[in-house]
Amino acid sequence: MCNCKEHPALIDISNNLSDFKSKLNQLDVGNWVLLMQCPDCRQLYKVDEWDKYQTCYAVKIPSSENWEAFDSESLIKEQMVKNRGGLTNESCMWSGCEIKQVKGSAYCVNHLYSGGTRA
Known part of the structure; x- marks a missing residue:
């Protein structure tokens, strides 16, 4: 049986991409993304x-x-903040931005994300 129910909505698969994908069926290919499905419970990823x-x-x-347009940006931003231990009390260094900095960075999560950061 699968363990899909135990997975959160967003799963970091950087260290086990092949293993994760090996348990799923590929249904479609998009732009740098795949539509995959669990053969047991039919959960889509x-x-x-x-x-x-x-x-x-x-x-x-x-x-x-x-499926390709499904917006996972907010989930990824939430994970980025969690990975870095939260926010500081300082405002983002981006000109005119008042959002709080992510710990260990001079920028808020929105400006980190727009610059390509995903971790």
Whole structure:
């Protein structure tokens, strides 16, 4: 049996991409993402293609309709803040931005994300 129910909505698969994908069936290929499905429970996942410079994620999605457009940005931003231990009391260094910095960074999560950070 699968363990899909135990997985959170966003799963960091950077260190076990091949193992994670080996348990799923590939249904479709998008732009740097795959639509995959658990053969046991039929849970759908939007799975990042491997990129040695970027954290790879699998996201549980509710439907295969418009699957590639499913917005996982907020889940990834939430994970980025959690990975870094939260926020500081200092404002982002980006000109005009008043959002709090992510710990260990001079920027808020939005500016980290827009600069390509995913971890």
